[in-house]
Amino acid sequence: MSWWDDVDGDDSDADEPYGQYDESSVRVRPNPKGNRPRTKTRPTYDDAPxxxxxxxxxxxxxxxxxxxxxxxxxxxxxxxxxxxxxxxxxxxxxxxxxxxxxxxxxxxxxxxxxxAERTTLLRRSADDSDEVERVIVANADQMLIVVAAADPEPRTRLIDRYLVAAFDAGLDPILCITKTDLADPAPFLAHFACLSLRIVTSRSDDVPFEALHDLLDDKVTVTVGHSGVGKSTLVNALTGSTRAIGVVNSVTGRGRHTSSSSIALRVRDGGWIIDTPGVRSFGLGHVDPANVFRAFASHAIPVRPARDGIPLAQAHDWEIVDRVQDGELGATGVERLDSFRALLTGMGASDPGLE
Known part of the structure; x- marks a missing residue:
């Protein structure tokens, strides 16, 4: 006899505590997470702030x-x-x-x-062989590349990497040379003579406010630069910020990191500057090698997404290769091409001059 059978043998179950139930009447207790199916409808947040x-x-x-x-x-x-x-x-x-x-x-x-969908995206990787990218900044308009004329010594190959990253992200590059009172920037700038870069120079004791404001007004500008080049000093002067300013180690010649994360600061007379941590290397493992040449063409033109099927800008495919081989760009062009080929080799791409 089961516990739900009528124990007294009659047909009535009114006085039976269990006889009125069967297995189908047993309520199943839900599991702790609940057994209610989740709806596939998700809020769109169209009206969200x-x-x-x-x-x-x-x-x-x-x-x-x-x-x-x-x-x-x-x-x-x-x-x-x-x-x-x-x-x-x-x-x-x-x-x-x-x-x-x-x-x-x-x-x-x-x-x-x-x-929201991003219009531009600045990224870097640990090295050229690492395809895992680290997103730095979204939706900037231009990149301010800060480099010191001395203390620490400028590195042309690092600037090349910044330029490649800028063009790959769709950012307009600006080259700012600081500490020009410590060394003549002309020899360094000669390395980029074949490029149409916008250039601003700055002394250690003088920030070119007028020139910079003309470039930064109503723009979102991301700053990049080697540690110790004076980037934070420049940002503080333009924004009124009091971010820490680093010094250069007298033994190693390297700057000390003073920024640990990116932060957007309002420029006093309009626009925004996004200050990023100083870096000593800038991996390009995430960049399509086909885009590298845009940092070495005769005209510095960033890649823009097409609108209505019409590209907003065109780069000069491999033009620097032909101009170097024709002798038009001289020693500077040869150096540009050597740096260009070194980057492509490190990224596992073929040399366009040999195709």
């Missing part, structure tokens, strides 16, 4: 929100990345959608639930 990421710090994001009007002043809030974004990165310069508390009050916290 939007902001611009100004800095990243250990899983917390500073986000500029507000239109700047009287009723909606600009202010920076703190946010985290929502779980639904998964492994998608959020970097300085990203335009994002937010939910939660966007008041910016002490202790408030919002969540980043959506990252």
């Amino acid at each position: 939007v902001g611009w990421v100004t800095n990243v710090d250990r899983g917390r994001f500073g986000v500029l929100v507000g239109t700047g009007s009287g009723s909606d002043p600009e202010h920076v809030i703190t946010a985290t990345k929502a779980r639904e974004l998964g492994k998608k990165s959020v970097v300085t310069g990203d335009h994002v959608s937010l939910v939660g508390d966007v008041s910016g009050d002490p202790g408030s916290l919002a969540r980043i639930v959506k990252v």
Whole structure:
């Protein structure tokens, strides 16, 4: 006899504690995670407040929100990345959608639930053989390459790498030579004489505000440079920031890192500067070798995405190879081509001059 059978033999189960039940009547307890199917409908967040990421710090994001009007002043809030974004990165310069508390009050916290499509993306890798990229900055307009005329000594091959990264990202490059009172920058600039780069020079005790403001006004500019070249000094002067300024080791000749993460700072007379940590190497493992030549063509033209099927800019395919072989660019062109070929070789690409 089972526990659900009528124990007294009659047909009535009114007084039986178990006889009125069978197996189909037993309620199954749900598991701790629940057995309710998840809906496939996800919110679009079309009406969510939007902001611009100004800095990243250990899983917390500073986000500029507000239109700047009287009723909606600009202010920076703190946010985290929502779980639904998964492994998608959020970097300085990203335009994002937010939910939660966007008041910016002490202790408030919002969540980043959506990252808008990026117009430009500056990346680097550990070395040329590493295809794992590290995203540095999104949606910048131009790159300010800061290099010292001396202390530390300028490195042309590192500048070449910055140029390749800039053109690959679609950024307009600007070359800023600091500490020109310590050494004549002319010999160094001669290495880039065959390129149409915009160049600004600066003394240790004088920042060329007028020239720089003409270039930075209404633009988002990412700064890159070797540690100790005076990048933070330049950024502080242009933005009124008080970020730490490093010194150059007298024994090694290397600068000390003073910035640990990228941060966007407002330029006093308009525009934004994104200050990045100083680096001593800049891997290009993520770059398509076919794009490398754009940093060595006679005209420095970044790659722009096409609109309506029409490219916004065209580079000069292998033009420097022909001009060097014709003797038009002289010794500078030969050096440019040697650096160009060294980069391609390191990336496992073929030499266009031998094809």
